[in-house]
Structure formats: C-alpha cells, structure tokens
Amino acid sequence: MKFLCVECDEAMRLQSTRGPDEGSMSVLFECPSCGRQIAMLTNSMETQMVRSLGVKIGSGGSTPGRMETIRNSLRGVEGLGAQAHPRNDATPPTEQSDSLEQAEDQQAGGKCPFTGVVNEAFGRQEEVQGFVWTAEAEERLGRIPSFVQGMVRKGIEEYAREIGVTEIDAKVMEAARSRFGM
Amino acid sequence: MKTYHDIVGDGGSNVVAQVAEQQRRMAIRLAPVSHIVAVMSGKGGVGKSSLSVNVATAFAMAGRKVGLLDADINGASIVKMTGVRREPEAAYGGVRPPTTAAGVRVMSIDLFLADDTPVTWDAATQKDAFTWRAMMEQAALREMVTDTEWGELDYLLIDLPPGTDRLPNLVDLLTRLSAAVVVTVPSQAAHHVVGKSIRMAREIMKAPRLGIVENMSRFVCPDCGNTHDLFHGDRADALAAQHGVPFLGKIPFDPRMAQLTDSGLNFIGEHPDSPTSEAIRKLTVRLEHLVEETSPVAQ
Numbered sequence: 137m138k139f140l141c142v143e144c145d146e147a148m149r150l151q152s153t154r155g156p157d158e159g160s161m162s163v164l165f166e167c168p169s170c171g172r173q174i175a176m177l178t179n180s181m182e183t184q185m186v187r188s189l190g191v192k193i194g195s196g197g198s199t200p201g202r203m204e205t206i207r208n209s210l211r212g213v214e215g216l217g218a219q220a221h222p223r224n225d226a227t228p229p230t231e232q233s234d235s236l237e238q239a240e241d242q243q244a245g246g247k248c249p250f251t252g253v254v255n256e257a258f259g260r261q262e263e264v265q266g267f268v269w270t271a272e273a274e275e276r277l278g279r280i281p282s283f284v285q286g287m288v289r290k291g292i293e294e295y296a297r298e299i300g301v302t303e304i305d306a307k308v309m310e311a312a313r314s315r316f317g318m
Numbered sequence: 319m320k321t322y323h324d325i326v327g328d329g330g331s332n333v334v335a336q337v338a339e340q341q342r343r344m345a346i347r348l349a350p351v352s353h354i355v356a357v358m359s360g361k362g363g364v365g366k367s368s369l370s371v372n373v374a375t376a377f378a379m380a381g382r383k384v385g386l387l388d389a390d391i392n393g394a395s396i397v398k399m400t401g402v403r404r405e406p407e408a409a410y411g412g413v414r415p416p417t418t419a420a421g422v423r424v425m426s427i428d429l430f431l432a433d434d435t436p437v438t439w440d441a442a443t444q445k446d447a448f449t450w451r452a453m454m455e456q457a458a459l460r461e462m463v464t465d466t467e468w469g470e471l472d473y474l475l476i477d478l479p480p481g482t483d484r485l486p487n488l489v490d491l492l493t494r495l496s497a498a499v500v501v502t503v504p505s506q507a508a509h510h511v512v513g514k515s516i517r518m519a520r521e522i523m524k525a526p527r528l529g530i531v532e533n534m535s536r537f538v539c540p541d542c543g544n545t546h547d548l549f550h551g552d553r554a555d556a557l558a559a560q561h562g563v564p565f566l567g568k569i570p571f572d573p574r575m576a577q578l579t580d581s582g583l584n585f586i587g588e589h590p591d592s593p594t595s596e597a598i599r600k601l602t603v604r605l606e607h608l609v610e611e612t613s614p615v616a617q
Binding site: 137138139140142145146147148149150151156158159160165180181183184185187188189190191192193194202203204205206207208209210211212213 | 319320322325326327328329330331333336337340408411412413427430431432435437438439440441442443445446447449450453454456457458460461462465
C-alpha cells in the first residue's frame with residue numbers, strides 16, 4: 137500500500153508508528169512537499185495480517201529475529217520462547233550462517249538510520265568490552281521490545297566505545313539516538 | 319496524478335524489500351539441500367505422516383543425510399512418531415533441529431509446544447481469526463524452513479497436511495521443489511481425491527516430478543504370512559497409468575509399523591526383513607530415480 141498526496145502528486149513518507157494498541161496500529165505519513173499528514177489506522181484483523189507476513193511497519197527494512205513469529209506469536213511456546221536472540225550459542229558460525237549474515241547486511245536500504253548499526257551488531261563476533269549501565273539507562277532499555285534489546289544494547293555500547301565512555305546513562309542513550317537520527 | 323506503479327518504494331517500511339529478503343534467506347538456507355520432496359495426499363488418514371517418517375528413516379539408514387519437516391501445523395505428529403526430544407536448540411544463525419536415532423533431522427511446530435498444547439496465536443482478539451490464521455501458519459512454516467540449521471542434506475522431506483491446496487501453498491513458499499509423492503490407499507474415495515491432487519500439482523508445478531505410492535495396499539499376517547485386502551477399491555498402479563504418473567510402489571500394512579511409529583521407535587530398524595520394510599526401501603530407490611529423472615519403474 138502506498139499513499140499519495142493528491143495536491144502535490146508526491147508519495148507520502150512514513151513518519152512514525154504507534155501500537156499495536158488493543159490490536160490497532162497507527163501509521164503516520166507526511167507529504168514531503170506540503171507537510172500534510174494522514175494516519176492509517178488498522179483494525180485488529182489488519183494488524184494481525186501484517187504480522188503474519190513477518191514484516192515490520194516503519195522499521196525501514198530491519199531483519200526480523202530467528203523464528204520470530206513462532207517465538208512471539210505462538211501461545212504456550214517453550215524452548216526458544218524466552219530467548220530474544222538465538223545467536224547466543226558459543227558454537228562457531230558455519231559458512232552458511234556467515235552467508236546469511238552477509239545477506240542480511242546487503243538488504244535493501246531502509247529509512248531507519250539505525251538499521252546499519254543493528255546489522256553490524258548482529259554480525260559482530262568479538263566480545264564487547266564491559267560497560268556499566270545506570271539503573272535509569274537499563275530502565276529505558278527495558279521499555280523497548282525484548283526481541284531487539286540485545287541489538288540495541290550492542291549498538292549503544294558501540295557508540296559509547298567510539299566516544300570513549302564506559303558508563304552508559306540516559307545522556308549517552310540520548311546522544312546515541314541523536315547520532316542515529318531517531 | 320501518479321499511480322501505484324509510478325511511486326518507488328512504500329514511504330519507509332520497505333515491505334517489498336523485507337519480503338524479498340525473506341526469500342533470499344530461504345534460498346541461502348536451502349542451498350546445501352540437494353532435493354526437496356513434498357509428501358502429500360489429497361485425503362487424510364492414508365498414513366502419510368507415518369510413511370514420511372519411515373521413508374526418511376530408510377534413507378538415513380542407507381547413508382543419506384535427511385531432514386524431515388512437519389508442515390502440518392495443526393495436526394503435527396512427527397515429533398511423537400520420531401521420538402525426538404522437545405528441546406529445540408538455538409544455534410548461530412538459526413535453530414538446531416533434533417535428530418532421531420537413525421540421524422534424521424526433524425523440525426515441527428510441536429518442538430515449541432508442551433505435549434497436547436494446540437496451536438493458537440496471540441492476537442488482540444480471536445474474533446474473526448479465520449481471516450488471518452492461515453497466514454500465521456504459513457509464516458510459521460516459512461520460519462521453520464528458513465531458520466532451521468538443516469546443514470547439508472541429500473533429502474528434505476516435507477510432510478504436508480491433507481488437502482489439494484497444500485502443494486500450491488508450499489510451492490508459493492519455497493524457492494524450489496524437486497518432486498511430490500502422492501500417498502493413497504486402495505479405496506475409491508481416496509483415488510477420487512488423488513486425481514484432483516495430480517491435476518492441481520500439474521497446473522502448479524508445470525513440469526512436475528510426481529509419483530504415486532499406495533499405502534496399506536494389503537495386510538500381511540506377521541504370524542502366517544498370508545495376505546488380505548484391507549480395501550476393495552481400484553489399484554493405484556492403474557490410477558498412475560491413467561494419469562501418466564510414475565508408480566512408486568505398494569506398501570503393505572504391518573500393525574507393528576503403526577505401533578512402533580506411534581511410539582516414536584524405529585520400525586525398519588526393529589523389523590528390517592518385514593515385507594513393509596522391504597517395500598519402503600524399494601520406494602526410496604524409486605524416489606531417488608524420480609528426483610534424478612531416471613525411469614522409476616515399479617514391479
């Protein structure tokens with residue numbers, strides 16, 4: 137589905153998403169020329185249909201986690217249900233899994249500038265240095281969906297390493313967000 | 319005014335790219351798999367899952383690397399029939415499938431659920447779930463194909479649920495399919511549906527490598543060796559000839575196969591000399607000919 141600003145004859149661009157809230161998603165689009173905004177509101181059936189495609193609205197093309205639909209949507213799931221990031225195993229990657237990582241890195245570019253950092257964090261194999269997260273920073277991290285927390289943590293720690301700090305507080309998190317244009 | 323096709327992209331979600339990425343990941347995952355074979359039947363109750371398990375086991379015992387995917391999301395039975403442990407293991411890049419004693423790598427939705435837990439999907443409401451339930455099942459199937467660390471396989475057998483629509487759904491999902499084996503029993507009702515399955519397969523697969531196998535073809539008494547018909551319908555080899563499809567063989571019914579397979583034990587390993595085990599081994603040879611495009615002739 138695409139949205140067109142009729143007056144400007146320009147494709148509208150996704151600005152933000154909200155929800156699902158009681159099954160409904162709100163997806164905000166804006167015309168890049170005149171600034172007019174519209175919101176697409178989905179009902180619970182439509183939200184579930186999008187969910188079943190295994191794609192993310194507003195993610196800019198970020199790659200879903202392994203068995204994401206099964207882990208996050210199947211009721212009563214055991215085994216992998218609690219594991220946000222299946223790539224925790226110490227077993228060395230195989231040539232095939234490296235190829236899968238490369239395929240992820242080569243995915244079509246998306247709007248989300250954080251995607252690159254996420255992909256890089258996904259593919260990293262070396263250990264990340266120990267950082268100290270303040271309680272407030274941990275609390276803020278806990279607010280985002282659990283299945284991306286691991287990736288976001290790695291990205292923020294990478295930023296912290298770049299700027300030479302070892303304590304991650306709310307300020308560092310905000311700076312990381314600004315750096316990635318979020 | 320611009321039309322849909324005049325606009326590049328979708329404004330920021332890049333859904334088309336995400337779907338293309340799913341296909342690419344699946345292609346990478348399946349690259350080391352030599353042959354993908356769907357085991358299907360238009361009709362339920364013909365012993366398709368049991369046969370899938372035993373064909374996979376026969377292949378493995380003959381030295382082939384085999385995977386078995388339980389594509390029957392709502393009627394999953396392969397975990398129980400193979401006796402694998404319900405402990406899917408996270409691995410780098412995917413989920414490591416458990417293996418049977420014979421070495422068959424198994425993936426099923428049942429691995430993620432406690433015993434007797436039905437498949438239901440989280441949603442804000444289950445009202446009108448019929449509109450999206452099939453799509454969620456297809457997504458789960460896609461993930462089980464793509465996110466399982468199959469590794470190098472000679473054969474990936476996919477046990478489909480009954481129904482003539484299952485093969486086209488699978489063909490839509492997979493990047494490739496080597497062959498489809500249609501399982502039937504010698505009954506008129508089953509043959510009626512098999513005919514539809516063959517027509518559907520031909521329309522969808524264009525140049526299909528199809529084969530028919532007749533399960534429960536007769537009952538061989540394990541004590542005296544006498545044979546008895548279980549059904550009194552037409553023979554499947556005649557059906558195969560009628561449709562111009564290779565006939566892959568007849569599998570006699572052995573109650574021990576049902577008993578051991580239901581218990582997750584290896585029937586072929588326990589009774590290698592039974593007529594049923596012999597017929598299954600012959601089936602694997604003909605199936606190999608089918609996927610390699612040589613002439614599979616059943617006697």
